[in-house]
Amino acid sequence: MNPLQAGQAPSHIGGYALVGRLGAGGMGQVYLARSARGELVAVKVIREEIVGHPEALPRFRREVATVRTIRDARTARLVDASLDEPPYWLATEYVPGPRSVRRSARKAPSRRYGSGHWARSWPAPWRASTRTASPIGT
Numbered sequence: 001m002n003p004l005q006a007g008q009a010p011s012h013i014g015g016y017a018l019v020g021r022l023g024a025g026g027m028g029q030v031y032l033a034r035s036a037r038g039e040l041v042a043v044k045v046i047r048e049e050i051v052g053h054p055e056a057l058p059r060f061r062r063e064v065a066t067v068r069t070i071r072d073a074r075t076a077r078l079v080d081a082s083l084d085e086p087p088y089w090l091a092t093e094y095v096p097g098p099r100s101v102r103r104s105a106r107k108a109p110s111r112r113y114g115s116g117h118w119a120r121s122w123p124a125p126w127r128a129s130t131r132t133a134s135p136i137g138t
Helices: 056-069 100-106 124-129
Strands: 016-024 028-034 040-046 078-082 089-093
Touching: 016 040, 040 056, 056 078, 056 089
Parallel strands: none
Antiparallel strands: 016 028, 028 040, 040 089, 078 089
């Protein structure tokens, strides 16, 4: 997690206080945030510059709908989402994992989770939702 710098991101999204940045992708930024009750969540926010793209919002809505339907111990539960007005975001349970820096430093795939195993272990609805190709990225 990278700490947030002043002006780098809003201090809150919905009812969640942003703590740091977990990562970024083609669709947006993912932040570690804290709820009013003190629970940690991961908040994904769509980048403003792609909101006008004809596929961006429908794709994000499909993602929210898919995450909402999955009930699996291996998948973070959807906690909240805002799809009515910008900024568009979703919040899921925060599940801490091994630091990606340590994994990338090894420069070898994990023997336990070899190439492609991670995708095969996803519940079927989630795998299906990721098959749609799009020029806007992930």
